[in-house]
Amino acid sequence: MKPNKQTVKQILNALLIAGTFAMVLYFAFQSGDITKTGEALRSVNPWWLLGGLGCFTMYVLFEGGILQLYFRLQGARVRVADSMRCGLIGMYYSAITPAATGGQPMQVFSMKKRGVSPGLTGSALAVKFFCWQCALLLSGAVAWALNTRLVADTLQQGIWMLRLGFFLNGIAVAGVILLAVSRNTVRAIIIFLVNLAHKLKLIKDRERTSSKWDAALQEFHASVDLMTQKPLWFFTLFLLSVVQVISYLSATYFVYRGFGLNTVGYPHILTIQLSLYIAASFTPLPGASGAQEGGFYLFFRGIFPQAVILPALLVWRFLTYYLSIIVGFIAVVTDGGGSGRRKRAKKPHTAQEAEVMEDTPPHLTQLKEGLQT
DSSP states (O other): OOOOHHHHHHHHHHHHHHHHHHHHHHHHHHTSOHHHHHHHHHTSOHHHHHHHHHHHHHHHHHHHHHHHHHHHHTTOOOOHHHHHHHHHHHHHHHHHSGGGOSHHHHHHHHHHTTTOOHHHHHHHHHHHHHHHHHHHHHHHHHHHHHTHHHHHHHHGGGHHHHHHHHHHHHHHHHHHHHHHHOHHHHHHHHHHHHHHHHHTTSOSOHHHHHHHHHHHHHHHHHHHHHHHHOHHHHHHHHHHHHHHHHHHHTHHHHHHHHTTOOSSOHHHHHHHHHHHHHHHTTOOSGGGTTHHHHHHHHHHTTTSOTTTHHHHHHHHHIIIIIHHHHHHHHHHHHHHTOHHHHHTSOOOSSHHHHHHHHHOOOSGGGHHHHHTO
C-alpha cells in the first residue's frame, strides 16, 4: 500500500530529528576520544540534572495548568487531566512538525473528543500563545537591556539573528492580535480558504462549511472578548507564562553546574539562553533542529570548556527537546486509546455548539475528511 503524503511528511520529519541528533553525536565523538566524551557524560552530577529535570517538569505543569485556568475562567467544565494531556499533545506535535504548526490543530481535535468546542479551545490556545510570546520577548528584552555588552560580545557578528528573532516573534504576536480584534479580516481569510478547498474538491457544500467555521469563529471571539473585559485574568495568565518561560530556559544553568562548572552566574547563563531561543525560534524546522544545536555551540563555547561543550549540548537538548517528544508521545498514545471516556464526554449545551463540534475538521492529517463533514 502506497503511503499518503502526510505519512511521508511525518517520516521525513522523524528522519530530520534523528539525523540532527546523530549529527550532534558525530561531532561529539569527532571532537575527541569517545572515551573522554563518555567520561564527561558519566561525570555529570545527578543532583544538578534533577534540577534540570525539575525545570522541564515545571514547564509541563504550566503548559497544562495555564490551559486549565483559562477554561475555568471561561466557566468551562474541563478536567485537570484533560488540560494536562492537551498540553503534552501540543508539545509533541509542535516538536515534530515544521515551525511547530502541528501542535494546536491536534490540541483542538483532542479537546473536541472530550466535549470542548473548537472555538473555546482555539481561544485558549491563542491567548496562551500570545502570553508565551509576550513573556518571551519581554524577558529577552529586559535581559538584553541589562546585559548589552554581554550579548554583543557573545553573539558578535551574529547579533542580526537576535534582531531577526525579535522581529519575527513580534509579527507572530501581531498576528494573534489581528485574529482577536479583526473579525472581518479573519472571516475573509476563512471564506478564501473554503473557496479554495471547494475548487480543489476537498469539500462539497461550500456554504455549509463556511457557516460552521463562522460559528466557531464567533465563539472564539466571544471567549477572547471575555478575557479583554477582565484584564486581571489576562495579567495572571501572562505572569504564569513568564514563570514558565524562565523555568524552561533555566535548564541550561543546571546543565552547566552539573558538569562541575561554577565561574559564571545564573543571570549570565539565562541571558545567553534567552538570546539563543529567540534567535533560533524562527527556523522553520521541527524543534528548530540544527539552529538550536549550532547556536548552543556558538553562544556557549566561551562558557563551557571545549572538552564538555558537546556532551553538555547533548544533555541540554535531551532535557529541553527530546524529553518533550517522549512524554508527549505517551500522551498521544493514551489519548488515542481513551475511546470509552470520549463517549462519556459532556455534551454541548447549544445546538450551534453541537453543530460546530460535529463538523470542525481535525488536524492536517484528516483535513479532507473534516472539510467534507
